Amino acid sequence: MLYPFKFTPQLFHKIWGGHTIEKWYNHVPADYENVGESWVMSDVEKYPTEVCNGSHAGDTLQDLLEVYLDELVGGKVYEQFGTHFPLLLKFIDATDDLSIQVHPDDEYALDNEHSLGKTEMWYVLPSAPEAAVYLGWNQEMNASLIHAAIAGGTLANYLKEYPVKAGDVAYIPSGTVHAMRRNTIVAEIQENSDITYRLYDYNRVGNDGRMRPLKLDKALEVMDFAPTKEATVEHHEASMNKVDSLKQTPYFTANLLSLDKAVQRDYAPLDSFVAYMCVEGSATIETLDAEVEENKAVEIRQGEAVLIPAVLNDIVLTPNDSCKLIEVYLDLK
Numbered sequence: 001m002l003y004p005f006k007f008t009p010q011l012f013h014k015i016w017g018g019h020t021i022e023k024w025y026n027h028v029p030a031d032y033e034n035v036g037e038s039w040v041m042s043d044v045e046k047y048p049t050e051v052c053n054g055s056h057a058g059d060t061l062q063d064l065l066e067v068y069l070d071e072l073v074g075g076k077v078y079e080q081f082g083t084h085f086p087l088l089l090k091f092i093d094a095t096d097d098l099s100i101q102v103h104p105d106d107e108y109a110l111d112n113e114h115s116l117g118k119t120e121m122w123y124v125l126p127s128a129p130e131a132a133v134y135l136g137w138n139q140e141m142n143a144s145l146i147h148a149a150i151a152g153g154t155l156a157n158y159l160k161e162y163p164v165k166a167g168d169v170a171y172i173p174s175g176t177v178h179a180m181r182r183n184t185i186v187a188e189i190q191e192n193s194d195i196t197y198r199l200y201d202y203n204r205v206g207n208d209g210r211m212r213p214l215k216l217d218k219a220l221e222v223m224d225f226a227p228t229k230e231a232t233v234e235h236h237e238a239s240m241n242k243v244d245s246l247k248q249t250p251y252f253t254a255n256l257l258s259l260d261k262a263v264q265r266d267y268a269p270l271d272s273f274v275a276y277m278c279v280e281g282s283a284t285i286e287t288l289d290a291e292v293e294e295n296k297a298v299e300i301r302q303g304e305a306v307l308i309p310a311v312l313n314d315i316v317l318t319p320n321d322s323c324k325l326i327e328v329y330l331d332l333k
Helices: 061-068 075-081 106-112 143-152 216-222
Strands: 005-008 010-012 037-041 087-094 100-102 120-124 132-137 159-163 168-172 178-180 184-191 197-200 233-235 243-248 253-259 263-266 274-287 297-301 305-308 314-329
Touching (some): 106 216, 120 243, 132 168, 168 243, 184 274, 184 314
Antiparallel strands (some): 005 305, 100 197, 132 159, 132 178, 243 253, 274 297, 274 305, 274 314
């Protein structure tokens, strides 16, 4: 039986993590000093999220896909990705600077990592005034200059820095060198990939007492050396009870819904699943499709995600007072 699926987030201890997003959950492991990431919809092999409502409770995304195929994700999506869910949705809480890193594109990742590449988007949540991100180079770079800057601890001097605030959207195409700066909290939408090539990590020591590994050789193979020319951070003011476009890409479409009353969404024109991430408040998500008999409604709270199968078209979103939801789907041509 297909119905709106809610998932139990996977929480990850990170040495750079903080104490903000962990307050959203009641299942934080006792030995976690801080929580850096919450994966709220994942089909990554080692870290799948599990359904926590209805008759499919305990099933993973992979389990659902193997049973429902295109009914779950849509015909075009299934044709392209098969039984591999195409996206990974997460929240990130960075109290300290993240490593300077880059991700490969699909072609390189499939040839070298047997994985999708990683193009991603950050939607900035309320953060400290000094929140910022590095996105791309501020000048033309080359391998020799990068090696010298890493050795001298000055690599960040060559990155373009953007101060960010709540409502900002940062788009990071594969090949773009980037990093999240300290005291920044985001919702992340990305291709289903866990491939990261670190260039520099501030000489930090991991939980095992060793320097965290870098992958400079692969990073140099996939990165763009040219300076960033176009603005990659845009601010979005929410329009109450309307759909605001955040980003349209070949990999995902993301919209923002800021609600203080019930809104109905008709997904009949789509040939795709729809995922919701709750970034503020809470809401009830109800399907009006007649064939659904169980779990027609599910509540979503800040830090949670719900998946609407592709065969369910008529959805009503009812906020509990008010809420903000990021709506994500694929628009394959």
